[in-house]
Amino acid sequence: xTFTCTSTSxxxxxxxxxxxxxxxxxxxxxxxxxxxxxxxxxDPVSVEPWEGVKDALAYGYIAPLMSEGIPHDEKLIPHxxxxxxxxxLYLNVWSRQLDSSxxxxxxxxxxxxxxxxGSSIEQLAYEGGSLAEYGDVVVVSVNHRxxxxxxxxxxxxxAEYENSGCAGIADLxxxxxxxxxxxxxxxxxxxxxxxxxxxxxGGKIQxxxxxxxxxxxxxxxxxxxxxxxxxxxxxxxxxRKMVAAIIDKxxxxxxxxxxxxxxxxxxxxDAYNEVAPAxxxxxxxxxxxxxxxxYYLGDARNVGxxxxxxxxxxxVGSMIGEFAVVSLPPKKDExxxxxxxxxxxxxxxxxxDEIIAEYKKAYPGRNIVDLLVLDTRFRRPNIDFLDKRLxxxxxxxxxxxxxxxxxxxxxxxAWHGAEIPFAxxxxxxxxxxxxxxxxxxxEKQVCTAWTNFAxxxxxNCAELPEWSVYGADRATMVFDRECxxxxxxxxxxxxxxxKASPARPSFPV
Numbered sequence: 384x385t386f387t388c389t390s391t392s393x394x395x396x397x398x399x400x401x402x403x404x405x406x407x408x409x410x411x412x413x414x415x416x417x418x419x420x421x422x423x424x425x426d427p428v429s430v431e432p433w434e435g436v437k438d439a440l441a442y443g444y445i446a447p448l449m450s451e452g453i454p455h456d457e458k459l460i461p462h463x464x465x466x467x468x469x470x471x472l473y474l475n476v477w478s479r480q481l482d483s484s485x486x487x488x489x490x491x492x493x494x495x496x497x498x499x500x501g502s503s504i505e506q507l508a509y510e511g512g513s514l515a516e517y518g519d520v521v522v523v524s525v526n527h528r529x530x531x532x533x534x535x536x537x538x539x540x541x542a543e544y545e546n547s548g549c550a551g552i553a554d555l556x557x558x559x560x561x562x563x564x565x566x567x568x569x570x571x572x573x574x575x576x577x578x579x580x581x582x583x584x585g586g587k588i589q590x591x592x593x594x595x596x597x598x599x600x601x602x603x604x605x606x607x608x609x610x611x612x613x614x615x616x617x618x619x620x621x622x623r624k625m626v627a628a629i630i631d632k633x634x635x636x637x638x639x640x641x642x643x644x645x646x647x648x649x650x651x652x653d654a655y656n657e658v659a660p661a662x663x664x665x666x667x668x669x670x671x672x673x674x675x676x677x678y679y680l681g682d683a684r685n686v687g688x689x690x691x692x693x694x695x696x697x698x699v700g701s702m703i704g705e706f707a708v709v710s711l712p713p714k715k716d717e718x719x720x721x722x723x724x725x726x727x728x729x730x731x732x733x734x735x736d737e738i739i740a741e742y743k744k745a746y747p748g749r750n751i752v753d754l755l756v757l758d759t760r761f762r763r764p765n766i767d768f769l770d771k772r773l774x775x776x777x778x779x780x781x782x783x784x785x786x787x788x789x790x791x792x793x794x795x796x797a798w799h800g801a802e803i804p805f806a807x808x809x810x811x812x813x814x815x816x817x818x819x820x821x822x823x824x825x826e827k828q829v830c831t832a833w834t835n836f837a838x839x840x841x842x843n844c845a846e847l848p849e850w851s852v853y854g855a856d857r858a859t860m861v862f863d864r865e866c867x868x869x870x871x872x873x874x875x876x877x878x879x880x881x882k883a884s885p886a887r888p889s890f891p892v
Contacts, residue, residue, distance in 0.1 A: 384408060388440070395481055397565045400433040404476075405440060410512045411478050411569070415443035418561040419472045419554065421528070423644045424537055424547040427472060427557040443473025445502035446529040449652045458791065458815055460800050461507040469532060469648065474525040474558055475503060477511035478569045485570035488577065488837040490514070491562060491601065492524040495582030495800065498551060499530040499671045506803060513808040518834030521571035523562055527554035531655055532648075534671045536622035540640040548622065548674025552590055559591075559600035577603040577837040581803055585609010590673050592692040593680040603840055605698040605833060607806070608705065608799055610764045616675050616682070621667040628658035684764075684771050693776035696840040698833075699765050699853075700783030700860075704796035707756035714793050715752045727754050734883040741876040745869075746786075753796050759881045766874060769853050780853045781842055783860040784873075787825065789815055802862070805829040821864055828866055 387393075388405035395402055395413065404413035416439050419427035447467045454462065480487065492509065494501045503509060503524035511522030527533065533551025537544035546553055563573045578588050578601045585606035591597045592604065627637070632654040635642045643651070659669045675681035680689055712718060712726055728735035731754070739751050746753075762784065769780055785802045788794040803809075808830045810816035810823070824846075832842035832850065843850050847866055851858035856870040 393481060394436055395568045397568060398432075399430045401436040402439045403436050407512065408516075409479060410515055411476075411481055412512060413439040413476045413569070415439055415441050415473045416476065417443065417472060418474050418525070419557040420470075421472060421550070421554070423469060423532060424535065424544055424550060426546055426550065426553045429557070429561075442475065442504050443526060444468035444471045445504070445526055446471040447532065447648050448500050449530050449655075450500075459789075459798060460803075461813060463504055463507060465502060465504060469528075471526045471528065472554055472557070473503075474523055474561070475511065476566075476569050477515040477522040478571065479515055479519065480570040481568070482570050483567040486567070486572035486575070487570050488518075488520045488575050488834070489562060489566050489571040489573070490518075490520050490522050490834070490837050491559065491576060491578045492522065493555065493578060493580030493584035493587050494524070494526075495580065495584045496529070497583040497671070498534055498586070498673070499583075501529070501583060502526055506800070508804040508807050508809045508813055510807065510809060510812070514806075514830065514834070517808040517830055518837070520834055520837055521566060521569055523558075523566070525555065525558045527551050527558065530671045531651060534617075534673060535626065536617070536619060536674045537626060537640060537643070538674075539619065539623050540626070540637065544640075546678050548617070548619075548676070549594075549678045552587065552594060552673050552679060553596075555587060555591060556594065556596045556600065559597060563600055574602070575838070576601040577605065579605035579607065579806070579833065579837075580609060581607035581800060582609060586611070586672075589683070590679055592695060593683055593686075593689055594678060595680070595689070595691065596678065598691040601695070603696050603836060605836065606700075607802060608701045608761050610699060610701075610768045611761050612764050617668045617670070617672060619674065619676075621662075621669075622674065624665075624667055625655075625658070625662055625669055628662060629654045632657055684768055688772060688775045693772075694778055696778055696836070697772070697780045698783065698836055698842060699769055699780060700785065700802075701761035701765055702758060702797040702799060702801055703753070703784060703786040704756045704798045704801075705758035705761050706799050707758075707796070709755050711752055711755055711792060711795065715750055716794065718752065723750065723752050726752050730755055731880075731883045734879060738876070738879050738883065741873075741879055745873040745876045750794075754880070756796055757876075757880055759877050759884065762873070763877050763881055766857065766877065769857070773853065773855070779840065781836070781850055781860070782853045782858065783862060786861050786863045787818075787821070790818060791815060802829065805862075806833050825862060825864075825866075829862060832860075 421427040515522045528551045536548030673679045804813040805826045810826045816822045828846045831844040836842040
């Protein structure tokens, strides 16, 4: 291991001033770069210029969360917990070359956690150094406002709050503006920027694709388990009722709404938590997501793809298991056929035989017990998104399904986020990825596809079979011990399982 950080190196001059990072094993790393500032419920503004050199040697604050983080599933998804603050508009950069003429592809990571939680460093697998080295790309990860601070719509209370219902998305737009202005100094190409994100990160990319202010700030998109039916969009009327209830609880009058800007965050959250159950019982959406309108045009599947969205090549995919909430029977591969069928029938009832038959056609050789955790809540919207996109544009899109079984619980199918270490070339630091002879090869396949796509808009590479563009054949790259492209292979299965879903346990979104 080689570490370098002197009084004069590495230093990069940004538009606002000079910053100093460090070099670890040949990768230049800059942590906690402030890209903007923002008053609560207002749009972000660019940072003020400074004199001298600022250190970028520690990650910046993460956005405040509305509930305390609880360690869980650490063998599957190792987490990191970090200090929180409303002063959270920071990003991180990894690069192998600090030369404005290098013009390397830029990959901007947008973290998951829906629109309410998470951070750019929440998962250990989010470290960007290995991806920058392996793919010869510049990696950026970004924090932004979340939950009540990022998406509470106060527009009914004055023009200054017009965009408060999309403040978190405005942060991301400002971060992408920072990238466009400054990334050349870190060796990146501002005209070749790919946004990639998982879960809520993919959902935010969906929103960015429908946000006119983001046009020209990125050129390709990778949505990893980021297309899902979360339910109805928030409405201005619903937020008006929610805000009225919150300020009443806090003793704030409607003509003094600016007082909300100074209420301590915990007190604001407590007021929300007190009024939310009653509002929810009235059918009001009290969750957190961007408010559709002039700034964010709305879900493309409902309102149509804007011209900007039509021009962006995409990769869209999901996990075979995603949010599985049931445990598979122990030693599933040692069960006889009847025992397997009985386990499936216990969940799917009279539909079991038809579903089993379709599953065997779609996944020959896989254990039918895996039907207990088969995902449709992402796979089905993915197909819908890509089909509607195909009808709207001929800009290439690629589809994938990550189907690897992992060495836990006698072979657990890939869950929500299982592909992240492979995309970041970080399987060596995630214990659950320790699958000799498999993980290293699959990591090379996934990471090469991602970085090739960032470089050229085409994920094809020597490590994989030919990955066809998504078309009427619904071509899907299945990432597994042996990767292959499958065509029109699971649509009927997905519909059957979705139809039988009332018999399946649900999961909290």
